[in-house]
Amino acid sequence: MPTTSHQREHYGLRYMMASAPAMRRLKRGNNSRLHGSKNWGAAFLLMEYLSQHPLPPNRSVLDVGCGWGLAGLYCRKRFNSAVTASDADPAVFPYLQAQADINDLTIDTEVWRFTDVPGDALAAADTLIASDICFWDDMAEEVYQLIARAVEAGCGRILIADPGRPPFLAVAEACIEDFYAELVPVRAYTSRPHRGYVLRIENA
Numbered sequence: 734m735p736t737t738s739h740q741r742e743h744y745g746l747r748y749m750m751a752s753a754p755a756m757r758r759l760k761r762g763n764n765s766r767l768h769g770s771k772n773w774g775a776a777f778l779l780m781e782y783l784s785q786h787p788l789p790p791n792r793s794v795l796d797v798g799c800g801w802g803l804a805g806l807y808c809r810k811r812f813n814s815a816v817t818a819s820d821a822d823p824a825v826f827p828y829l830q831a832q833a834d835i836n837d838l839t840i841d842t843e844v845w846r847f848t849d850v851p852g853d854a855l856a857a858a859d860t861l862i863a864s865d866i867c868f869w870d871d872m873a874e875e876v877y878q879l880i881a882r883a884v885e886a887g888c889g890r891i892l893i894a895d896p897g898r899p900p901f902l903a904v905a906e907a908c909i910e911d912f913y914a915e916l917v918p919v920r921a922y923t924s925r926p927h928r929g930y931v932l933r934i935e936n937a
């Protein structure tokens with residue numbers, strides 16, 4: 734349900750459009766560098782998937798390449814997850830914080846590239862989530878290596894949503910082969926439709 738012309742509410746979560754005055758104010762002098770510049774549609778694919786496949790309550794969730802943070806905020810709100818949201822670009826965190834504030838939620842943040850996510854953080858996470866983190870060909874290897882390290886560390890579940898970009902599909906194919914991953918088609922509806930996939934690895 735729309736709340737204002739620049740604010741929306743879907744999946745029980747309020748969020749701001751890039752056009753919202755608060756976000757435009759943040760944008761002056763705080764430009765994200767790696768496409769963390771709006772709420773991306775894949776975050777809604779992940780929320781749709783999680784609404785149909787809920788996480789157990791009160792567990793730990795690590796959101797990598799979190800951007801403006803919607804997927805992690807959803808887990809905090811819906812499952813009371815202890816969420817760490819990480820991103821290579823610290824410029825995304827003020828936007829995430831603004832969206833946490835309008836939902837009265839708190840989550841931790843860390844500046845980590847995919848290659849820098851510590852092994853103990855991967856081991857401690859019951860679920861690793863991500864949305865739209867594999868959009869350039871040269872990201873595929875980093876994302877695959879992150880997944881491989883998470884599997885090796887014993888992270889229980891890995892869920893990565895994507896609209897179906899070729900580098901993501903290449904990573905998915907390798908994970909199906911190497912880690913018995915599944916590629917689940919998902920459709921989500923906000924003010925517009927979103928189509929794509931969730932790459933799922935159950936590692937318990």
Ligand SMILES: C[S@@+](CC[C@H](N)C(=O)[O-])C[C@H]1O[C@@H](n2cnc3c(N)ncnc32)[C@H](O)[C@@H]1O
Pocket residue numbers: 766767768769770771772773774775776797798799800801802803819820821822825845846847848863864865866868875
């Ligand atoms: C397309 S945005 C998606 C953001 C968010 N997950 C969403 O669905 O709205 C990609 C995000 O990945 C982050 N990112 C890109 N390369 C990264 C890397 N190598 N390590 C960690 N984060 C990275 C960007 O800063 C950006 O926030």
